[in-house]
Structures are given as C-alpha cells and as structure tokens.
Amino acid sequence: MTDQTMTIRQMCEDFDVTPRTLRFYEAKELLFPQREGQKRLYGKRDRARLKLILRGKRFGFSLEEIRQLLDLYYMNDSQATQLRETYVLAEKHLADMKAQRAELDEAIAELQTQMDWGRSRLAQIDPQQAKAS
Amino acid sequence: MTDQTMTIRQMCEDFDVTPRTLRFYEAKELLFPQREGQKRLYGKRDRARLKLILRGKRFGFSLEEIRQLLDLYYMNDSQATQLRETYVLAEKHLADMKAQRAELDEAIAELQTQMDWGRSRLAQIDPQQAKAS
C-alpha cells in the first residue's frame, strides 16, 4: 500500500463497507483496483468512484444505473463517441434528482406539519416536557 | 365500490402498482382495506396511506420503516401513550430527510458541473448540435 493506494481493509474503514461489498462492486464492474500480486490496491480513482457509488445508492439508484453514470465522471478522450449518449443519460438522472428534491421538500414540509400537530398534542397531555422545534 | 371506496383495479391504475403489491402491503400491515364479502374496498384513508408508502419508498425507506411512520400520520387519541415515542421516531426521519436533501443538493451541483464540462467537450467535437442548459 505504497503512495496513494490503500488496502481493502483501509477502504472498508474509511467508507464503512465490508470487503465483500468491495469485491462485489468489482465483480459488477463498478470498481477496478490494481493488483499487487493477489492483493487489491485501491487508488484515488477508486475512492472517488466508491463515493459516487454510495451516494447513488442513497438516492435509490441501482448498481447497474450507477455503473453507467460512473462513465460520465470517468470519461476519457477515446470514448468521445459515447459522450453524447452518456450526456443524455446524465440529463435524465439530473432530472430525476431534481424531481426527487422537489418531492423531498414537500415531504419534509408535510412531516413538519404533522410534527407540529403532534407536539401540540404532547403539550396538552404532558405540558412540562414540551420541546421547541 | 360505493361512495368513496374503490376496487383494487382502480387503485392499481391510480397509483401505478399491481394487485400483488397492494395485497403484499396489506400482508405487511401497511394497508387494511375493508371487505365487502371477499373483495377489498379501498377508502380515503387507504389512498392517503398508499401515497405515503410510495413516497417513502422513493426516499429509500423500507416497508417496515414506513409502517412505523404511518403511525404518526394516523395516530388516534387512544394511542396517546405511544405519541412521544412516535414523535421521536419522526424526528429521526425528518433529520434523515434533511440530510438527504443536503446531499442531494450537492450531488445535483456536482453532476451539473460535470455536464457543463461534457457540454463543452461536445461543443468542440460537434459544434453544430451544442445545446443550452
């Protein structure tokens, strides 16, 4: 684990995942760490990719969708022919995320309304412990 | 399907789910439609609950988490003892959603940056078809 690369353990601790998960992502071609003999060595690129993978998961994208999106972030010059295609895909995902944000805002507002109601109910029942928002 | 109630088909069309899904949610105690003989009849309450279920799913909550959250929205007076407990749970979910929104904002910003870069690349390669944002 010279230089900028790290072992699987280190990665697991940094990102709070298991070795199994990292090997699984590799099998699904979302990560491709270098090998030093048998051992996997994760570099800067892998860390950046993993960050995006985990983020994508939190937003409900499947690993397969994420795999395709990673192409946008790690496009090289020789893949210029696929650039437009990838760009269109990215537009869809961006629209998805914006829609999700709008819905999320609405959901937050509604839940907060419910909680205001709940808090007033609590205040009636149990006046001494009422909290502020 | 008198009055304010509707059949399973109608529900499926309105919410774009399958009958299997609705029965599954019922088995998991997220929905409890009335019965007219054998047949399920979905009322206003069920529709509101289903809306929340589908929303929760889009935000990455499991059905079990959603089931617990539904208690907040459909709390009745006799469950006042559980109100505080439910309130605390709701606070966690609200915090979750706010964190998710923050991350989502970041992700949107980053993706947009990437797309700006991609668009400029496209413009170089293929000047006539360049689009605006």
Add this chain to the structure above:
DNA sequence: CGTCACGTTTACGTACACGTCATCTTTTCT
C-alpha cells in the same frame, strides 16, 4: 347457461445486494 372478467388465496420463483462459511495463499509478528 356458458364463459368471461375480475377477484381471492396459496405457493413457489426471482432480482438485487450483499452475508456467511469453507478453504487456500500470503504476509506479518514474536
């Protein structure tokens, strides 16, 4: 009266995202 369309239950099947052994090298510590 038959035959659909719609609904029900029960049961098995499936895709996804890993968890959990078992077994085997390869390092690393003492």
Add this chain to the structure above:
DNA sequence: AGAAAAGATGACGTGTACGTAAACGTGACG
C-alpha cells in the same frame, strides 16, 4: 520457524419486495 492476521476465491444462504402461476369463487352479459 510457527502462529496469527489479512486477503483471495467459490459456493451457498438471506432479506426485501414483489412476480407469476395454479386453482377457485362470483357476478355480469349475450
């Protein structure tokens, strides 16, 4: 050197969220 720790591969298991097929009931329609 010997044991423990870390890493690898392969295979099978697991939880979630349904899909799908079989077998049956039941009201509506030509």
